[in-house]
Amino acid sequence: MAKIMSFDELKKIKDRVQSQVDLREKGENIESLVQVRVAMATCGIAAGAREVMNYIVEESAKAGLTNVVVTQTGCMGYCYAEPTIEVTVPGQEPVVYGNVSLEKAAEIIDKHIKNGVMVDGIIPATHKSIE
């Protein structure tokens, strides 16, 4: 690392390296964040779940949404509607979206995550997360 010549420079470095530990800090207080769980079983992956997951991680970072944490989970059982994601806003019941394309993901970020307005594509939840 180059020599840090002032306190302001140190603060700038902190801003730059913050993203290295962000994910871990989010994990520490995951209950207070908007959690997006992407179903990542074989059927989900085949339908493009990984691309959707990457897209949501990158787009929410670009939009400066620091209160979003994206995790993956196993098969939720909606193989007819993959990729499936579950969005949980703190204090609210989880909402499951099916057939999430990249466009749908953009809409979910824009309306549901940013403004709390649910969008089309919600599928009736028949599962319950145990944690």
Add this chain to the structure above:
Amino acid sequence: MSNFKMHMLVCGGTGCISAESELIVSNLQSELEAVGMGDQVQVLKTGCFGFCEKGPVVKVLPDNTFYVEVKPADAAELVKEHIVKGRKVERLLYMDPDKKERVADSKNMDFYKKQMRIALRNCGFIDPDKVEEYIARDGYHALGMAVTSMTPQEVINVIKESGLRGRGGGGFPTGLKWEFASKYDADQKYVVCNADEGDPGAFMDRSILEGDPHSIIEAMAICGYAIGASKGQVYIRAEYPLAIKRLEKGIQDAREAGLLGENIMGTDFSFDIELSFGAGAFVCGEETALIHSMEGERGEPTTKPPFPAESGYWGKPTNVNNVETLANIPIILLKGSAWFAGIGTEKSKGTKVFALAGKINNVGLIEVPMGTTLREVIYDIGGGIKNGKKFKAVQTGGPSGGCLTEKDLDTPIDFDNLIAKGSMMGSGGMIVMDEDDCMPAVAKFYLEFTEEESCGKCTPCRIGTKRLSELLEMVTEGKAEVKHLDEMKRLSRVIKDTALCGLGQTAPNPVLSTLDAFYDEYLAHVQDKKCPAGQCTHLMTYTIDPEACVGCTACRRVCPVEAITGEVKKPHVIDQDKCIKCGACYDKCKFNAISVN
């Protein structure tokens, strides 16, 4: 911005490394490469998570999954199941012993629920070898704030107001200590970090140095600024190779980043740190002995005053602080003295790190707010006594502390409460004993330790501990009488009152506290010549049951002192005068004919 979607943290403390955690790291990395996700999942080696009982630990974030007892061969399954398919690997999750359920999130584990991690805030969270990770956690910000916008006196005031007391054992107010050192004028002053951790079973300081070395480097620099010192010295035992390696790397990185050296962050303040290695003498944890050892002299204490604040390392004003004390400094400056003073009890602020050891289910490293009770630590966090046995006593403060019993379990832990109960905080070792432990034997163990570690400079400690351990030997061998117990008490008080330094003054504590709480057990040894816990071999009697003995002669042949006689196919007999209680016959007998009591 980093491309990583997930982090896998693998414990890289000494305990987990000895269980091949480094191989787990490299296996995880190669498995991730194999599935093409090496650029999406970051594998990191961190400091100690504290849950050493079930190490090696692997934590996956951000979903907070805590895997225990992971083996290098498990890496493939972890990657293929958890990372690729999002399914938790059930068999590697922690099993709650009461509910018989697997717990995935460490926050739901009883071990972590009551903990509050301040000194250990970065242990098990960052990669200790990367200064960037420490900076990302507001590292060196407290130093930056101090040198750019605070006067040295203002820094001292914050520490004074926080109520922080020395974590090495004595509990002396840290801010006051800094103020003393700041008042003396000298051309050179020194900041010394005491990393000479020597209590049997204690590893708090080692874990902090291994898991978060930069917090100590930063704190020493802050102290240097506050007292007007430009040189720092870490006195660390050579038997902590990993802590030394991480500290050396930390110091080098800090120098390269201009966080140590000349004109730190463009100010007039300069500070640098060197290491001194100790050979592992317990007495060198005493600050004057430590300073003599650093100067190349014998590690022997001298009388105080003069205190090191006036005349310390090379006769210059010196401030000595323990590792854990220093680990609290940066965060106190960042969060303010009121925040820190709001945690803990009236006279003991903040948290304390304890190394849980002995007959306890969750052996490991924990940090709790002052005022937490021993019961909470032993039963809630520690998970109770191993194998469902009964709790007997807990030794706090290592060889300098005392044994606390059932009646003390609801005592809120702080400096003053423990002293009032006849023990002490010490540096934070906590050894739990169950019904199978013999208390005179425990006291003997600690006395043998202090006897060996006594530097020999003052008579009460050199000869007193020797005599005391001889008396304890007599007790455990059944050769003592009741008058010897009174003799032990008297001698203990003399040593306490007249020894030169803390080592001698506290050495009799294990004897006095066990005599006080377990007098009946001592009496059983001296009057009935019995050891109720069945630990003292000299007090055991091996007998052969003539009904069960078939006369196979196996015991007769194995006895090393020919104490067993008998004819073939006829019951054998042990000559109690010759028997040395080695137990060889007991192990050899296939017919359960030999009993011991």
